Amino acid sequence: MNPTRKRRLAVVISVVAAAAIAVGLTVFALQRNMSYLFTPSQVQEGQATQYPTFRLGGMVKAGSIQRAKDSLKVSFIVVDDAGAMPVEYTGILPDLFRDNQSVIATGRMADGRFIAGEVLAKHDENYMPKELKDAMAKAHQKRNIDDTAMKDTPK
Amino acid sequence: MIPELGQFALVLALLLAIAQGVLPIVGAWRGNGALMAVARPAAAGQAVFVFAAMGILIHAFLAYDFSVAYVADNSNLALPWYYRVTAVWGAHEGSMLLWVFILNVWTVALAALSRHLPQPFVARVLGVLGLIGVGFLAFILFTSNPFLRELPMPADGGDLNPVLQDPGMTFHPPVLYMGYVGFSVAFAFSIAALLGGELEQSWVRWARPWTNVSWAFLTMGIVAGSWWAYAELGWGGWWFWDPVENASFMPWLVGVALIHAQAVTEKRGSLPAWTVLLSLFAFSLSLLGTFLVRSGVLTSVHAFASDPRRGLYILGFLVVVIGGSLLLYAIRAPKVATGKAFAALSRETGIMVANLLFTTAAAMVLLGTLFPLIGDALNLGRVSVGPPYFGFLFVLLMAPAVLLLPFGPYLRWGKAEGRQLTAMALRSGIAAIVCTVAAVFFAEGRLRAIAGVAGAAWVAAGTLAYVVKRWREMPRGRRYPAEMAGMLVAHFGVALFLIGVMLSESLSTERDVRMAPGQAESVGGYQFRFDGVRETTGPNWRADEGVVTVFRDGTPMATMHPQKRTYSRGQVQTESAIDPGLFRDIYVALGEPMDSGDVEGAWALRLYHKPFVRWIWLGGLFMMAGGFLAAAERRFRAKKAAATAGAPAKEQLA
Numbered sequence: 001m002n003p004t005r006k007r008r009l010a011v012v013i014s015v016v017a018a019a020a021i022a023v024g025l026t027v028f029a030l031q032r033n034m035s036y037l038f039t040p041s042q043v044q045e046g047q048a049t050q051y052p053t054f055r056l057g058g059m060v061k062a063g064s065i066q067r068a069k070d071s072l073k074v075s076f077i078v079v080d081d082a083g084a085m086p087v088e089y090t091g092i093l094p095d096l097f098r099d100n101q102s103v104i105a106t107g108r109m110a111d112g113r114f115i116a117g118e119v120l121a122k123h124d125e126n127y128m129p130k131e132l133k134d135a136m137a138k139a140h141q142k143r144n145i146d147d148t149a150m151k152d153t154p155k
Numbered sequence: 156m157i158p159e160l161g162q163f164a165l166v167l168a169l170l171l172a173i174a175q176g177v178l179p180i181v182g183a184w185r186g187n188g189a190l191m192a193v194a195r196p197a198a199a200g201q202a203v204f205v206f207a208a209m210g211i212l213i214h215a216f217l218a219y220d221f222s223v224a225y226v227a228d229n230s231n232l233a234l235p236w237y238y239r240v241t242a243v244w245g246a247h248e249g250s251m252l253l254w255v256f257i258l259n260v261w262t263v264a265l266a267a268l269s270r271h272l273p274q275p276f277v278a279r280v281l282g283v284l285g286l287i288g289v290g291f292l293a294f295i296l297f298t299s300n301p302f303l304r305e306l307p308m309p310a311d312g313g314d315l316n317p318v319l320q321d322p323g324m325t326f327h328p329p330v331l332y333m334g335y336v337g338f339s340v341a342f343a344f345s346i347a348a349l350l351g352g353e354l355e356q357s358w359v360r361w362a363r364p365w366t367n368v369s370w371a372f373l374t375m376g377i378v379a380g381s382w383w384a385y386a387e388l389g390w391g392g393w394w395f396w397d398p399v400e401n402a403s404f405m406p407w408l409v410g411v412a413l414i415h416a417q418a419v420t421e422k423r424g425s426l427p428a429w430t431v432l433l434s435l436f437a438f439s440l441s442l443l444g445t446f447l448v449r450s451g452v453l454t455s456v457h458a459f460a461s462d463p464r465r466g467l468y469i470l471g472f473l474v475v476v477i478g479g480s481l482l483l484y485a486i487r488a489p490k491v492a493t494g495k496a497f498a499a500l501s502r503e504t505g506i507m508v509a510n511l512l513f514t515t516a517a518a519m520v521l522l523g524t525l526f527p528l529i530g531d532a533l534n535l536g537r538v539s540v541g542p543p544y545f546g547f548l549f550v551l552l553m554a555p556a557v558l559l560l561p562f563g564p565y566l567r568w569g570k571a572e573g574r575q576l577t578a579m580a581l582r583s584g585i586a587a588i589v590c591t592v593a594a595v596f597f598a599e600g601r602l603r604a605i606a607g608v609a610g611a612a613w614v615a616a617g618t619l620a621y622v623v624k625r626w627r628e629m630p631r632g633r634r635y636p637a638e639m640a641g642m643l644v645a646h647f648g649v650a651l652f653l654i655g656v657m658l659s660e661s662l663s664t665e666r667d668v669r670m671a672p673g674q675a676e677s678v679g680g681y682q683f684r685f686d687g688v689r690e691t692t693g694p695n696w697r698a699d700e701g702v703v704t705v706f707r708d709g710t711p712m713a714t715m716h717p718q719k720r721t722y723s724r725g726q727v728q729t730e731s732a733i734d735p736g737l738f739r740d741i742y743v744a745l746g747e748p749m750d751s752g753d754v755e756g757a758w759a760l761r762l763y764h765k766p767f768v769r770w771i772w773l774g775g776l777f778m779m780a781g782g783f784l785a786a787a788e789r790r791f792r793a794k795k796a797a798a799t800a801g802a803p804a805k806e807q808l809a
Binding site: 022025029030032033034035036038055067070071072092093095096 | 389499511515519522523526530537538539540541542543544547548551667668669719726727728729746747749750759761
């Protein structure tokens with residue numbers, strides 16, 4: 001092999017190697033950090049059992065927010081049309097958190113309760129995160145419930 | 156009547172943009188001077204009408220014209236005048252108008268400062284900018300018209316999203332857009348070169364200051380956005396890897412690669428095809444960024460709701476721009492791509508490696524940001540990618556870049572000598588080790604802090620060593636030309652940024668606590684005493700305002716007033732209180748009353764002590780200053796008398 005070819009070969013091999021490492025690391029990082037969104041009824045059907053941590057999305061049930069007397073622990077119930085899931089969280093809730101707001105909580109299941117490490121509330125009054133809307137709509141279709149109840153609440 | 160004039164102005168601007176986009180390009184193709192000469196007047200005309208439309212929308216906000224739906228949705232009688240002006244870009248429609256407005260600012264500057272360039276080339280550049288204008292103006296007129304009437308007219312409007320009612324937000328979007336749109340110049344220039352089938356080094360020299368200035372604006376915009384998130388979102392984070400942030404970060408990363416690649420092409424004539432490709436990417440990502448933020452296709456804490464027609468139009472527009480430019484590149488690039496060869500150990504190679512790292516980082520961010528869409532398309536379920544993905548890969552990709560950075564200035568063009576490199580590595584290495592040893596005593600064994608100090612010392616020492624070398628070896632007046640000074644300032648900014656990120660991330664103390672009035676807590680060596688909550692009011696909000704007295708060793712040093720505001724339309728917004736310092740920030744935010752019936756009682760509070768957090772933005776500002784400084788290089792505006800007004804005038808306009 002002449003020097004030019006040798007150099008080209010070296011360049012090609014190193015590019016391929018670098019690409020392989022990059023792809024490998026990316027897949028690794030993706031797998032470790034992908035998190036799925038489920039609604040309470042999907043969780044109750046057992047769809048989330050295979051994931052140690054996942055995101056739970058739904059509406060805060062009116063009147064379900066309860067605070068501990070001496071710490072930042074708070075518990076509330078997240079509902080969709082067919083399911084309900086008690087959630088426990090220790091910390092400060094977002095500004096928009098209140099009854100009947102759509103929320104997404106990240107965390108894990110323990111003893112039939114969802115232990116949240118992070119709670120996000122929707123950003124503005126008329127807007128529901130698209131993926132949550134879709135997930136709730138999907139949970140709906142399964143039960144053939146009239147779709148009108150799922151529409152965003154008017155302004 | 157006046158809002159209709161605004162819409163009419165936009166229609167006229169669209170017609171002129173079509174003329175500006177089609178005629179000069181046809182003229183350049185046919186060699187028809189008359190058609191090419193249309194470019195400048197058409198651009199000027201388009202600008203006049205777009206500026207008029209912008210003025211009319213601002214007027215509608217200032218005059219409380221709630222018959223305009225956009226004004227009614229985003230402002231009300233109680234909103235102060237300065238927030239009524241910024242409400243212009245507070246939502247989708249106005250943001251798009253702002254985009255076109257800034258595009259026209261750039262186009263006019265370009266038309267005025269390009270008289271020394273060959274006519275066909277300028278005609279093509281202005282033509283491409285005209286076509287971009289067509290795309291955006293049509294988008295505004297057909298899907299996102301800010302002048303739509305709402306009848307009957309409401310007595311009072313809604314409200315500007317409270318998170319946007321902050322001084323940081325007043326200039327974050329315009330500055331960010333200055334950066335996004337600025338990349339359209341590099342894009343237009345590349346398309347023009349591809350259309351014309353030749354790429355002269357002098358044209359790259361002409362394009363460089365434009366790219367540097369837009370990159371500097373983009374840096375400023377991101378810094379402002381990060382600062383705003385820190386101060387306004389009330390949880391003290393400065394970067395969340397949120398899709399909206401990623402949207403501005405991707406063009407920034409490619410922009411870093413682009414400004415370096417342009418330097419190689421301009422000075423050495425190497426890598427022309429790569430430079431052209433990068434400018435296509437930088438602008439494509441800017442477009443993607445603009446639309447990602449405003450269309451709400453991705454789940455994000457601050458995306459806005461969308462309507463499907465917009466999404467479809469955006470998708471079509473992106474396909475045309477990105478697909479079209481890549482197709483043109485595939486056909487024409489072999490013609491312009493005859494770069495000079497260079498040795499394996501040379502500055503060209505160094506820049507090439509850094510380029511690959513930065514573009515890979517951008518690709519990684521793109522993958523993570525769009526992954527929810529990919530997962531949706533492949534039926535993987537509702538997936539999102541968490542911040543650790545970005546953090547892990549980004550650090551992995553940037554570590555070698557940091558390691559290589561100080562070598563940059565020492566590498567010679569064409570073929571470098573190893574001797575100087577080892578001398579530099581030795582000096583910076585010693586500096587880094589000394590600083591690391593010192594850091595071990597202060598950082599209490601926190602590895603990230605130590606690594607940050609080591610990296611920053613390595614970069615700073617290498618950069619300063621080069622400053623000293625130039626001082627010794629060069630005659631006075633030729634030591635630091637603007638371009639080199641800009642490079643050194645920006646590289647030094649990297650060191651400051653590293654310190655800020657690594658130290659604030661590892662040494663911060665963050666506590667969320669429940670506090671009754673009179674109770675005290677200790678965080679990071681400071682004592683915080685909660686003195687209760689009182690009520691206060693502003694122009695369009697009322698708030699519970701906490702009083703927190705901060706003590707250091709028993710002596711009071713600050714009284715802080717974090718607020719929980721309720722705006723006139725019922726939205727709740729946390730206003731944090733920050734006691735800033737060069738070496739530490741103290742950050743207090745109100746959570747919620749523990750018993751909502753008793754606001755006088757106990758509250759949840761966030762008490763943060765954040766060492767060196769300000770260095771993050773300081774580093775960003777250094778990088779920005781470096782970008783502007785490099786653009787002022789005299790070489791860029793030499794040549795002909797017509798060009799002498801070049802760079803400084805442009806910065807004034809900008």
